[in-house]
Amino acid sequence: MQTTDYLIIGAGIIGLTVARELQRREPGAQVTIIDKEPTPGQHTSGRNSGVLHSGIYYTADSLKARFTRDGNTAWQTFCEQRSLPLDRCGKLIVARNEEEHARLVTLEERGAANGVAVQRLDEAETRAIEPRARTIGHALFVPSTATVDPKSLINAQQADFTAAGGTLLCAHPYRGNHGNNVVQAGSERIQAGTIINCAGLHADRAAHDFGFGQRYTLLPFKGLYRYADPDTEAPRTHIYPVPDLRHPFLGVHFTRTVWA
Structure with a gap:
């Protein structure tokens, strides 16, 4: 069974940026990301318009506006x-x-x-x-x-993450929580000091496995583009x-x- 200090579920833009921030804060920590796809950012992160919004749609006292x-x-x-x-x-x-x-x-x-x-x-x-x-x-x-070009951001973050010693396990889908911070990732089990859920549209299911957000379910909406x-x-x-x-x-x- 593999072990790691931090295990991040999901290699989208959120998972990659969280991983990079952990590496900056704790240079000696082992950081591992798992993802079900063969390469990072294959879903929402790599399939959007790339617009960097400004924050005027939200009330100023909200985290959404500030972020x-x-x-x-x-x-x-x-x-x-x-x-x-x-x-x-x-x-x-x-x-x-x-x-x-x-x-x-x-x-x-x-x-x-x-x-x-x-x-x-x-x-x-x-x-x-x-x-x-x-x-x-x-x-x-x-x-x-x-x-911006979302895929360029993802590729740059991935390169920085692996260059800093991070472990990226693609084609390792999250399969469930075995307790004691042990996660099933594809056919492997990984034990982590801390598990961080960045699973995108599947984040609610992962959260439920760990006892969080039982009353909540993600309701995604699909946008269509015409070029x-x-x-x-x-x-x-x-x-x-x-x-x-x-x-x-x-x-x-x-x-x-x-x-x-």
Whole structure:
């Protein structure tokens, strides 16, 4: 049976970044990551638009707002240091009718409270940023919103993790908890000093095995992407509608992607 100081379930972007932080804090610790796929980041982490949001959608007293704002800055710095793809294109949030102006004001106030720069634009200023964008009355522009290539981030984090002595066990799916901090990973058993659950959409099942979150179940939603024709001129910035803040969805939007 293998042993390790830290065992992380899941080699997505969360699992890899947690592993790197553990290595920074405890350089001598043994850190092991298990994942069911043959390579890291094969699910949500590697299959998203790569947009680095700014943190204006959430109330400033929430962890989501702070983590989004600080994560935006940290990932942009990481990309700069590693010469990874980074597009600081910003984001337009446009109004479809005058009734949405109140929600635009709320987003503007949340941005200010969370230390995120937000610019109010009129219709002409909006078109100056993106000629194809239309808004009623005014729009918001968030300069700090950017785009990265998720797979480049995952590959860089994986390289750093293994270079620092970490153990990455791909094709080792989490199979269950055997007690005494022993986890079944594929056909192997691993005993860990600490087990960290970063299992993505299966995190609820893993948590239940250890007696946590029994009342909670993850309810995932799948987003669909339609790519523009290669000869279509890309928008100069992300374009989003004003969201209904009662729901965790941002509506149909246009995004700029980057390619490694």
